[in-house]
Amino acid sequence: MDDLSRSLLNTYSAQPLDRCSLERKKSTWLNNQYTNTSAEYLVLDDRSVVCSKCVPVILSHVQFIALNLTIKPILLGLKKTNKTPVFLLNINEPEQVLESISDSDELESLSLREITQDIDLDLAAMFSYATMLNHWHLSTRFCTRCGSKLEMKEGGTLQQCTNESCSHVEYPRINSAVIMRVTKGDKILLARQEYWPEGMYSVLAGFVEVGETLEHAVAREVMEEVNIPVENINYHSSQPWPFPNSLMLGYTAEATSDELDFEQDDIEHAFWLTADELKEKMAEGILYPSSSVSISHSLINDWFIEQTGISIKEFKSNLA
Template sequence: MPNKPNFYAGGVLDRVSAQRKDQSWIDAVFAAAETRIVPIWRAQNFVAGGADLPRAGLLSVADLPEGTEYVLLGLRDGTAYFAADLSHVEDPAVHPGLSARGSFADLRSFGPLMAPEEGNILAYARGLTWWHARHRFCGVCGHPTVSAEGGHVRRCTNPDCATPHFPRTDPAVIMLVHDGDRCLLGRQSRFPPGMYSTLAGFVEPGESLEEAVAREVLEETGIRVGEVTYHSSQPWPFPSSLMLGFHAEAVSRDISIEQDELEDAGWFSREEILTTWGEGGTHRLPRTDSISRRLIEDWLHG
């Protein structure tokens, strides 16, 4: 078991689940002067600081435009944090509460350069606001839904239905397949040039995690796996996945790639990756904030 959380994990907020049903308590902490707002605009996070040292752009309640919806994230050292969706603002760059304090960007473009605890808060806010934006209507009867319990539930407004809907997370397995001193890596056509990564795929209904690992590896590369060992997990709110990481032992070696999934796949030795991959080489590892990079790094270094 790894001794440190993956990036975007390692939550630093107390999610105060016991207080979420107390709207008067939520209203009071939202109005507090010290409360921090984590802004989101059309799935982008607010970032302050320079390109080399980005930090989370946080606002006060007074900075928010009118009509902003907010979601309780939790407490940190007694200070409340709320996510606020500013997607109704056509151009946040001209809003006086935002323009001089930072800018909105995709978290993946600057996340790896941030302090991990800030990356966790921004990922949490992004994932929760994404869910709210896409669950405005009840999936049972079609009536509008409203936010409840601090934004951790959406409830159908039809009194004959009143179905509660909870934030959705899509489980996905991601696995490093190994055969002795070699590991199996693949690349998709959308990857940056030269980048190879671990295999991954969504868990299907009625399927265990181990079965999902074996199925995805077989479908994408024709490789069969035996022992599957859990490694760690990572929230990946791009848009709403929970990545469940594994190491898997190969029991076959001949690769037959699924062209709809992969552009290429191959077996690569530890020595080859450690000595020839990276800057200036023809191959490169996945991004540093990804669990795929963590799975590879931990295998490379034993």
């Protein structure tokens, strides 16, 4: 399997929208999308997804026009399958704004993390992109050079300073984070932080710092968190992580020592496990790997398949 195929297996990664980066520079093309009557509107309430009975609300063009809003929606892109334009609409107090469309008692704002496993993968990827872009618009309102107001350009994938003598262009920011599966022989290193749900374990992760390579970040984070050196650092796959704006870069690495010391960082507990030991603990119900929504699960699961020939999901269903 190549890197692209591995990444596409991660939640939020298989994006059904074409961003149309070149087309959106042309005002006629852009205006045509804003007036397209087949357009769809994903509704967010700042960082949350507006849902009706736990299903995300997606407005039609007719419904959007009927709301008569003053805010301009952000063009996410066109569906690759049928070229339907898909917009992002940020609405605060959706119960009031959407009362003509939906029974307000049924509306609630839920985090994408809460609903991801209940919606289809295409929708999860679109809402992931939408929440990250929305986060940027909500947190970047003024020019970082001169402090003047910014205005949306190219349908909202960039913003430009309104001070003509400045005209600085701002692009969306993402935070890069490395996440790494560390192994030694037939054992995997699993760790947990104090505030995580009881029994949940994952692989190590941390933000990339200014001026370092991804591989250096992997080695530095493992050293900081558990005080062991690693070698054979290899790329695995990536995942957009919209909580609120990260790109997770998955790696594998081999430890050259197994003497863990996790006293000095935010790790509550870390230990080495063989696949048999992991099976035992999962069967006893005292340990479970992080949610399948996260790339950490793919990193652990791929190792589990190599060791046992079956996935964690298959192992669990055999237990039931």
